[in-house]
Amino acid sequence: MTARRLAPIASLFLAASLAACNPSGAKSESDSKPSAPAAASASGTPADGASAAPGAPAGGSDLSLAEAIAKIPSGTEDRTGYERDSFRLWVDADKDGCDTRKEVLIAEAVKAPEQGARCALSGGEWLSYYDEVTVTAATKLDIDHVVPLAEAWDSGASKWDAERREQYANDLTADRSLVAVTAKTNRSKADRDPAEWLPPAASAQCTYGADWVGTKLRWKLTADAKERAALEQLAKNCADTVVKYEVAP
Numbered sequence: 001m002t003a004r005r006l007a008p009i010a011s012l013f014l015a016a017s018l019a020a021c022n023p024s025g026a027k028s029e030s031d032s033k034p035s036a037p038a039a040a041s042a043s044g045t046p047a048d049g050a051s052a053a054p055g056a057p058a059g060g061s062d063l064s065l066a067e068a069i070a071k072i073p074s075g076t077e078d079r080t081g082y083e084r085d086s087f088r089l090w091v092d093a094d095k096d097g098c099d100t101r102k103e104v105l106i107a108e109a110v111k112a113p114e115q116g117a118r119c120a121l122s123g124g125e126w127l128s129y130y131d132e133v134t135v136t137a138a139t140k141l142d143i144d145h146v147v148p149l150a151e152a153w154d155s156g157a158s159k160w161d162a163e164r165r166e167q168y169a170n171d172l173t174a175d176r177s178l179v180a181v182t183a184k185t186n187r188s189k190a191d192r193d194p195a196e197w198l199p200p201a202a203s204a205q206c207t208y209g210a211d212w213v214g215t216k217l218r219w220k221l222t223a224d225a226k227e228r229a230a231l232e233q234l235a236k237n238c239a240d241t242v243v244k245y246e247v248a249p
Contacts, residue, residue, distance in 0.1 A: 061217075061245060065206070065235040068213045068243035075222025077154035087149045087169040088162070100170040100178070101143045108180045113138060129207065130185040130199035142186035144179050145169065146208070147215045150191035155221040167248070174218055174246065176211040195230035206238035214245035 063071070090099040098106065098119035105113065105121060113124025126135045135141055145152070149169060157165055171177035189197045199208050209231060216223060223231070235241075 061243070063243045065209055065213065065238045065241045065243055066232065068210075068217060068245075069223075069228065069231045069235060072213065072216050072223045072228070073220070074228070075155055075224060077151075077224050078158065079150065079154050081158060082150055082153045084149060086153070086162070086165055087157075088166040089169050090143075091166065091170050093170060093172070100172060103172055104143050104178050104180050105138050105141065110134075126180055128180070128182040128185065129204050130179075130181045130189075130201060132201045132203065133182050135182060140183060141180045142183045144181050144186045144189070146177055146179060146211045147219075147221065148189070148191040151193055152219065152221060155216070155223065156219070157221070168219060171218075171248070173248075174215070176214050176245075177218070179211070193227045193230070194234065195226040198234070205234060206241040209234045209238055210241050210243045214243045217243070218245045218248050220247065 061068075090101045092099045096119075098115075102119045102121060105124070105126070106115070108126055109124045110127055111123070111125035113121040115121060121138050124136070124138060126138075126141060127133075128135055128141070130144075147155075149157075152168060157168060160168070168177075185200065188200075194209065194212060198205050213231060215221075
């Protein structure tokens with residue numbers, strides 16, 4: 001197990017999450033990890049004063065969402081040369097028999113699944129925080145890169161070597177980079193940024209904003225003007241949301 005694995009406290013974490021933060025293309029098991037939903041306003045938008053979203057490893061920065069957005073470097077997006085295969089997915093970096101997908105599923109389970117040979121998972125229960133749906137079959141979950149692979153490519157990863165892109169695609173060191181969510185929401189999101197897509201559950205939106213911004217800062221990725229404007233608008237409804245991150249080694 002990697003340091004990111006939180007299986008022993010997963011149910012406590014998710015229970016706290018539910019009381020905490022407030023606020024079209026298809027991809028399978030791909031681009032996007034749960035965080036802290038909270039009460040939404042009657043209008044369906046995140047209520048002002050949403051609580052802090054859990055963040056990346058200890059030692060990172062504690063910033064308001066607005067402050068964190070301001071720290072993302074500006075840039076223009078360029079998808080020239082992008083291929084999904086440029087990012088090697090679901091490796092077993094620690095050679096424990098469980099690849100990245102399985103590690104995330106184990107860490108985020110509300111009810112732990114049983115592990116069989118070659119890390120085959122059966123049973124278990126998960127909360128997909130994007131849409132507040134409880135899932136009892138791992139096969140119905142995708143592992144989403146909070147900042148999609150194509151978006152990462154557009155905003156800086158195109159300049160990385162293959163090893164760096166593999167590290168990004170399998171980032172188990174940070175709690176907020178990868179999330180197990182329903183296939184439906186992951187595929188509705190596809191490779192869109194917050195200017196084009198936010199989680200359908202209003203209670204998830206502040207957390208999602210914090211996860212997105214923390215991931216961009218962790219990997220020193222840029223934001224274009226539309227993306228930044230959308231994040232700044234979101235931050236107005238997430239005054240108490242805290243962003244935690246550690247720059248990737």
